[in-house]
Amino acid sequence: GEDVEQSLFLSVREGDSSVINCTYTDSSSTYLYWYKQEPGAGLQLLTYIFSNMDMKQDQRLTVLLNKKDKHLSLRIADTQTGDSAIYFCAESMNRDDKIIFGKGTRLHILP
Amino acid sequence: GAGVSQTPSNKVTEKGKYVELRCDPISGHTALYWYRQSLGQGPEFLIYFQGTGAADDSGLPNDRFFAVRPEGSVSTLKIQRTERGDSAVYLCASSLTSGGGEQYFGPGTRLTVT
Numbered sequence: 001g002e003d004v005e006q007s008l009f010l011s012v013r014e015g016d017s018s019v020i021n022c023t024y025t026d027s028s029s030t031y032l033y034w035y036k037q038e039p040g041a042g043l044q045l046l047t048y049i050f051s052n053m054d055m056k057q058d059q060r061l062t063v064l065l066n067k068k069d070k071h072l073s074l075r076i077a078d079t080q081t082g083d084s085a086i087y088f089c090a091e092s093m094n095r096d097d098k099i100i101f102g103k104g105t106r107l108h109i110l111p
Numbered sequence: 112g113a114g115v116s117q118t119p120s121n122k123v124t125e126k127g128k129y130v131e132l133r134c135d136p137i138s139g140h141t142a143l144y145w146y147r148q149s150l151g152q153g154p155e156f157l158i159y160f161q162g163t164g165a166a167d168d169s170g171l172p173n174d175r176f177f178a179v180r181p182e183g184s185v186s187t188l189k190i191q192r193t194e195r196g197d198s199a200v201y202l203c204a205s206s207l208t209s210g211g212g213e214q215y216f217g218p219g220t221r222l223t224v225t
Contacts, residue, residue, distance in 0.1 A: 004153075042115075043154070043202065043216040088153050096142050096208040098167060101153030 004102035006089045011108045018076040020105045022089030025070065029091035032065060033099065034074045038085045046074070046087075076107075084109045113137065115217035117203050123223045124193055132188040132220045136205030143186050144214060145178055146202040154202055160186060161208065193224045 006022040024032070033048040049056045049063045049072070056063045062075040076083055086104040116135040124130050136143050142161055146154035156170040160180045171177075175193075180186040190197055200221050204214040 042218045043204075045213055045215075090153070095213070096161075096206055098144065098156040098159055098170065099146075099154075099214065100156070103151070103153050 004089050004091060004100055006102040006105050008103060009106050009108070011110060012079050013110045014079060014081060016079055018074075018079045018083065018107055020074045020076075020087050020089070020107065022072045022074075022102055023070055024072065024089070024091050024100075026091060026093075026100070027067075027070065028093060031092045031095055032063075032072050033088075033090040033092070034061075034063065034072075035088040035090060035101070036085045037088065037104070043088070079107075079109060081109050083107060115203055115205050115215055117201075117217040117220050119220060120218065121221045121223075123225060126193060126195060126224055128193050128224075130190050130193055130222065132190075132201050132222070134186045134188070134203030134205075134217060136184065136186070136203070137207075137215055140205035140207050140215075141183070142206045142208045142214075143180060144204040144206075145186070145188050146204065147199045148202055148219070149199045157188070190222075193222075195224045198222055198224045 003025045012018040030051050034046045036044045036046050047058050049065050054065050060077045064073045086106050088104045089102040090099045092099045118133045144159050145157040148154045158178050159167040162183045175191045177189045200219040202219045204216045206214045
């Protein structure tokens with residue numbers, strides 16, 4: 001079945017890099033996503049990667065995909081207090097297909 | 112431009128009552144999705160509309176849940192005989208398809224069943 005697993009909590013010092021990891025089970029997943037959810041705000045798509053890619057970089061964000069191990073990671077460089085949020089790893093077969101989400105990783109920023 | 116809107120933002124109801132949750136997608140978006148997010152969990156897919164028809168309703172938990180989109184725009188999620196376990200944030204998303212497009216999420220409706 002479809003399942004997405006990620007650690008529930010990560011604590012990082014301001015200015016350091018944050019790395020959030022995720023594993024998924026459905027090898028037919030074509031799109032893999034990272035969403036951000038802040039208190040009182042809706043889900044925001046941060047970035048996504050197509051399954052035939054192994055890396056995608058967008059400003060402070062770097063996504064790495066190991067398709068063989070079904071492992072996805074999100075690296076946030078120079079973590080800021082505004083990055084404090086819950087980050088969801090997610091996957092879908094197609095862009096207009098249902099999205100399967102993990103439980104989310106709460107990123108806490110230490111001063 | 113306007114994003115996805117959902118009303119009400121909060122709904123408190125008694126166990127056994129009927130509730131309707133409304134979603135206004137982004138204008139021109141043909142695909143509309145409903146998800147449910149329980150406390151401490153990620154969003155869980157409920158149903159997906161392409162135009163007026165339900166393309167995938169495999170996530171509806173039981174026959175107490177029903178959704179409609181009669182004119183291919185606004186959608187209503189209907190829950191009959193509510194139970195305390197139905198308490199969650201109900202999220203709606205829309206996307207511009209076909210060929211796939213990003214799903215834009217609304218702020219959600221927080222449903223509390225007492």
